[in-house]
Amino acid sequence: LNLTAVDxxxxxxxxxxxxxxxxxxxxxxxxxxxxxxxxxxANKRGERYDVLLIDVSYNEKRALMAPVEEFLADDEISEMNKILNKNGAVIVNIVTRHEDLDQADRV
Incomplete structure (x- = not known):
């Protein structure tokens, strides 16, 4: 298993x-x-990945705790797609507060 973790x-x-x-x-x-x-x-270097696991969150209470908004921007999603292999996948850890579930669903 070839693994790169970024933090x-x-x-x-x-x-x-x-x-x-x-x-x-x-x-x-x-x-x-x-x-x-x-x-x-990684895209500029021509690197390709089978899987991207996105597990980034805020340190404060919000309707959508994870992922952080920057990872949901269209241009960033496009960048993720560019470094995926043909049958690659993006897995995103989504954390929301129960009382704000309706608001998080709209995201």
């Missing part, structure tokens, strides 16, 4: 290494970067 918080890489014994290899790596920037740059 904008360097502490997450430290946690993975210290508590989950993560070791970077040629087949698995953690990149500390903005996820959307990484996707755009």
């Amino acid at each position: 904008n918080d360097p502490v997450m890489k430290i946690i993975a290494e210290k508590w989950y014994e993560f070791k970077s290899t040629s087949m698995q790596r953690i990149i500390v970067d903005d996820g959307l920037r990484y996707i755009r740059e």
Whole structure:
């Protein structure tokens, strides 16, 4: 399994290494970067992926907690599509507050 994880918080890489014994290899790596920037740059480098797992959320209560709005922008979705292999898939973690479900459904 060839895996690239991207997180904008360097502490997450430290946690993975210290508590989950993560070791970077040629087949698995953690990149500390903005996820959307990484996707755009991956496209420029001609990289292709079988699956993108989008798991980004706000740190405050909102109707739609995850994903953050930037990942829902048409141009960003287009960029994601460009780095997918022919039969690739995008999986998005969606988190919404129950009392705001109707508002989140409209998103």
